[in-house]
Amino acid sequence: MAEIVLEQDNPGLKSLCDEFRANNKIPPEKFELYQVKRGLRNPDGTGVMAGLTTICNVHGYLIADGERIPDEGKLTYRGIDLRDIVEGCIAEKRFGFEEVAWLLLFGELPSTEQLQTFCKTLNSYRELPEYFAEDMIIKAPSKNIMNKLARSVLALYSYDENPDDTSLQNNMRQAIQLIARMPTIMTYAYQVKRRHFDKQSMYFHPIDPSHSTAQAILNAIRPDRVFTDEEAKLLDLCLILHAEHGGGNNSTFAARVLSSTGTDIYSSMAAAIGSLKGPKHGGANHRVMMMMNEIMENVHNWEDETELENYLEKIVRGEACDHSGLIYGMGHAVYTLSDPRAVILRTKAHKMAEERNMLKKFELFERVEKLAPNAFAHVKGEMKVISANVDFYSGLVYEMLGIPSDLFTPLFAVSRIAGWCAHRIEEMETCGRIMRPAYRSLSKSKPYISLDQRNAK
Ligand SMILES: CC(=O)SCCNC(=O)CCNC(=O)[C@H](O)C(C)(C)COP(=O)(O)OP(=O)(O)OC[C@H]1O[C@@H](n2cnc3c(N)ncnc32)[C@H](O)[C@@H]1OP(=O)(O)O
Numbered sequence: 001m002a003e004i005v006l007e008q009d010n011p012g013l014k015s016l017c018d019e020f021r022a023n024n025k026i027p028p029e030k031f032e033l034y035q036v037k038r039g040l041r042n043p044d045g046t047g048v049m050a051g052l053t054t055i056c057n058v059h060g061y062l063i064a065d066g067e068r069i070p071d072e073g074k075l076t077y078r079g080i081d082l083r084d085i086v087e088g089c090i091a092e093k094r095f096g097f098e099e100v101a102w103l104l105l106f107g108e109l110p111s112t113e114q115l116q117t118f119c120k121t122l123n124s125y126r127e128l129p130e131y132f133a134e135d136m137i138i139k140a141p142s143k144n145i146m147n148k149l150a151r152s153v154l155a156l157y158s159y160d161e162n163p164d165d166t167s168l169q170n171n172m173r174q175a176i177q178l179i180a181r182m183p184t185i186m187t188y189a190y191q192v193k194r195r196h197f198d199k200q201s202m203y204f205h206p207i208d209p210s211h212s213t214a215q216a217i218l219n220a221i222r223p224d225r226v227f228t229d230e231e232a233k234l235l236d237l238c239l240i241l242h243a244e245h246g247g248g249n250n251s252t253f254a255a256r257v258l259s260s261t262g263t264d265i266y267s268s269m270a271a272a273i274g275s276l277k278g279p280k281h282g283g284a285n286h287r288v289m290m291m292m293n294e295i296m297e298n299v300h301n302w303e304d305e306t307e308l309e310n311y312l313e314k315i316v317r318g319e320a321c322d323h324s325g326l327i328y329g330m331g332h333a334v335y336t337l338s339d340p341r342a343v344i345l346r347t348k349a350h351k352m353a354e355e356r357n358m359l360k361k362f363e364l365f366e367r368v369e370k371l372a373p374n375a376f377a378h379v380k381g382e383m384k385v386i387s388a389n390v391d392f393y394s395g396l397v398y399e400m401l402g403i404p405s406d407l408f409t410p411l412f413a414v415s416r417i418a419g420w421c422a423h424r425i426e427e428m429e430t431c432g433r434i435m436r437p438a439y440r441s442l443s444k445s446k447p448y449i450s451l452d453q454r455n456a457k
């Protein structure tokens, strides 16, 4: 008998899938019957309470008489309203991402001296270990930068003399080094991807130790290393907005689940990166731009709301775009009326679009944001309150900053690693019990049949 050719559309592979389908059915009603919290959600859609945290609070609804009442979203880092952090940094004309990373890790805003020391420390760790770029990034390029980020973070284990020590001191050292190195890994991986897959020039500019995280990124991805202070501050704002979102978002939860086993930081951060890559999570910012490009190509009159809504309905029916049935950048597990990060990004995108003569495109985004809930309601028959999430406008802002789409989701990871590390440390220092939920088994007991008897059937 020949072996099965493991290639797309091969009949042998298809028959394996038929075998799987025939033996692996779980009727959807069983979830209700056994009161299984599908997606770890309560019947009203709220998340199952899985832990306690002092790092962040995500507010998206009110509960009255046991019902979820939609509300404007509010996000606080260590108790401080995200909007106040953003406004504070803008008012003082400062970069804010490093301050936020400190706040998330340690629990209080830093003093000037603490902030300066922290920035210097980050800058002194931006360079990767000797031969890391050559051996881990250049030699094995990946067309997906998130994949390369995860692999590189995991590989850092081999370059760490003390990788498995999970004491607070060692976790803190590793966390700060990772926050410092993520931009370098991301930009190197991007350069190698350009050269290898896109057949373009690759450049490794020297790292400037005086740069903030946002400046370091622009310095590394611009061929001429030129960028304005306004551009760097805008990227910094995006990093602030993406740094943290509570313990329950999928990637942070993944980091916490792995950390609860006592495994090393590199394993838990690689898992979080893998989670964030998913199109229902951080990967949505890339999908939004793909979806909007398709809308721009297929909707004849961008100002015709009926034509646009019809197209959005096609997307929800799974007949257009990636056929997932999702309008990317819309909806959220917690937020209902608004995601505060999307509100800030919309304002920024509007201003940038005015300055760059791109208002027509921005207004199309706004129209999609307005019409998506109707399209969703018409197709699904549900009047669910959905609004734009953080991923809806971020790609547009990055695009206007000249940042390639390859980096949209990786930039999310470069920022969110601050939150992931804070949660890992909190999990290990304050919880200390392995996460181990249960799965109800639906399998029926059956005897083992010997190979001869099976063949005789
Ligand atoms: C940083 C972030 O992770 S932000 C989120 C980024 N993700 C996206 O933008 C992808 C599009 N949005 C979605 O897929 C969802 O809204 C999520 C993943 C964000 C939240 O999912 P849930 O909490 O399960 O959403 P919720 O309970 O509100 O939705 C339930 C139903 O509405 C559907 N739905 C929710 N949002 C959308 C959407 N944008 N487009 C189409 N259908 C949607 C869900 O698929 C689900 O349908 P089903 O019951 O037939 O399976």
Ligand SMILES: O=C([O-])CC(=O)C(=O)O
Residues within 6 Å of the ligand: 244, 245, 248, 249, 250, 333, 334, 389, 390
């Ligand atoms: O909270 C979530 O489920 C997803 C999200 O917005 C984030 O992680 O920023």
